[in-house]
Amino acid sequence: MGVRFGAVTNIDVKGAVWRWIRGFHAALYKEHLDDRALHAIEVPFADGEIVDGNVRLSAIREQRPYFVEVIKMNRDAQRLDRINSNAGAVTYECVWGQMDDHAPWLCVFALDIYDWRDLGEERLGHRGCVGCYQTNHVPSGATVETRTPNAVPNADQLDPFGS
Secondary structure: OOOOOOOOOOOOHHHHHHHHHHHHHHHHHOOOOOOOOOEEEEOOOOOEEEEOOEEEEOOOOOHHHHHHHHHHHHHHOOOOEEEEEOOOOEEEEEEEEOOOOOOOEEEEEEEEEOOHHHHOOHHHOOOOEEEEEEEOOOOOOOOEOOOOOOOOOOOOOOOOOOO
């Protein structure tokens, strides 16, 4: 028998997170974020599929450690927009940037809800929730990322709220 671990099926975690992100966007920038906006979300749990009765875990996507690095670097530079609620148990952080001068604007974000990274399978490594979404403008008052790389501790490359 293979290794056992818990799993949840038939719950659209990414869809639920996307609704939260749209709410945080509205709260921070006083504007609507269309549900159809291009976005990518990395939830704090490993994902996969069942193939021939066996669980096949998905590989960690390249974007996850990149998003974590962007958040940590900009947190260190004090260049993040942030919402804290529920006595600090819910934290949303984000920063805006472009891949080049003519590219669409991207918001890179991190979300922690009651340390939910601890609910994932420990043997697979703790993962935070990170992602991005695209708009055709940077909202008024939004914080734009620093492009100056700085040496930021990043021992936990999958968790934006880790060390």
